[in-house]
Amino acid sequence: MRLPPRTADALVAGLVLLLVAVWTLVSGWHTHESAPRAALGWALVLVGCGALAFRRRWPVAVAVVTLLACVAYYPLSEQDGPLMIAFALALYTTAAEGRFAAAAALAAVTLLAVGLGEARQAPGHRQIDETALAMLAGWLISLVAVGRAQRTRTAYLHEVEQRALAAEREQEARARQSATEERLRIARELHDVLGHTVSLVNVQSGAALHRLAKRPDPESALTTATEALTAVRATSKDALRELRATLGVLRGADEAAPTAPPASGLALLGELTARARAAGLDVRTRVTGTPVPLPPPVDLAAYRIVQESLTNVTRHSAASAVTVTLDWEPESGTVRLRIADDGGNPQPPPDGHDGGGTSADTGTSADTEGTQASADADTDTDTSADTRASAGSGVRGMAERARALGGTLTAGPADGGFVVDARLPTTLTPQEGTHA
Structure with missing residues (x-):
């Protein structure tokens, strides 16, 4: 049974939220932070993951919201949870929904922001080295490319389906004409x-x-x-x-x-x-x-x-x-x-x-x-x-x-x-x- 698009999106958002929450709790089991910072971190997690429920209706807006949530979350939170998963899914959806230019721009902005942020860090305090930065660039490019490929595949299947329906209608019309x-x-x-x-x-x-x-x-x-x-x-x-x-x-x-x-x-x-x-x-x-x-x-x-x-x-x-x-x-x-x-x-x-x-x-x-x-x-x-x-x-x-x-x-x-x-x-x- 195939779920309606909105129900499927809400289900995906819930699963991502569950994954990020469990991962955050396990990884930060021995980490201590103040209550206001913890509350702000969990609020950003809820916003980033909850936005995925609208990822196919407003793909670009959802990708921007998840990116901003990540930008605010990682410097402020001590938990360092995998909220980046929400942005990755939103970026893929943007490309899969045909917004290829917007997806490529968001990927480039993300990579540039991470690179500039790490370049401003003092020696010995960098979180991402050159190898990790190259891997991040590969992941971002892969997400956009896979989304674009999915878009092409979906369009091809839709065209094949329309051709099959047209051929079926033509066959039925010919059968009716022959019967007449x-x-x-x-x-x-x-x-x-x-x-x-x-x-x-x-x-x-x-x-x-x-x-x-x-x-x-x-x-x-x-x-x-x-x-x-x-x-x-x-x-x-x-x-x-x-x-x-x-x-x-x-x-x-x-x-x-x-x-x-x-x-x-x-x-x-x-x-x-x-x-x-x-x-x-x-x-x-x-x-x-x-x-x-x-x-x-x-x-x-x-x-x-x-x-x-x-x-x-x-x-x-x-x-x-x-x-x-x-x-x-x-x-x-x-x-x-x-x-x-x-x-x-x-x-x-x-x-x-x-x-x-x-x-x-x-x-x-x-x-x-x-x-x-x-x-x-x-x-x-x-x-x-x-x-x-x-x-x-x-x-x-x-x-x-x-x-x-x-x-x-x-x-x-x-x-x-x-x-x-x-x-x-x-x-x-x-x-x-x-x-x-």
């Missing part, structure tokens, strides 16, 4: 996986209910229900597959980074567009340039961007047609993804007919019925393209994915519809691959 980034990554992954599939299930079931309400005959109803349940089953199966893959990554968080292709990627783009078609969208895919193998993080990000874009179309618009374009650009080392929809009619047809002009233009009335029905049923979504550009976490999540890989993504209204335009690098640095 990982939490956001997991949230984005689950949003993309569950948001897309649940939206498709909602659209498919809504379309089925809408058709059943308009075609009550048993044979047509059975066909419609079968088609809807088949689509829902396929969609939910894909959702479970991707969810298991995501949870598998979380369970293996302490393992090495996987090098195998991700569970989802552009290789599954056909299945993704097929599910969107089953929900009532007319999805067309265009590929320009020569495809190249993508790093797993880029491949997954490209898939998620297309997936989230199609989800936004089914949830937040009445569009009936979507074009997914993959443009491989070997000169710039990027792949460009462009997902554009036709906007559709943001409001339900006033006459209650299926699809209105949109279905007549595209020739896919049955599919548009389902899309329009799900749009009618979803009262929490905004079908405005402008609102899609500024609201929700989907677009923001896609942009974060692209930026994490060193790419870019823009999204907004264009040509009466909504366009998501992303550019992703076809190669990654190790740092980008880790952050992704």
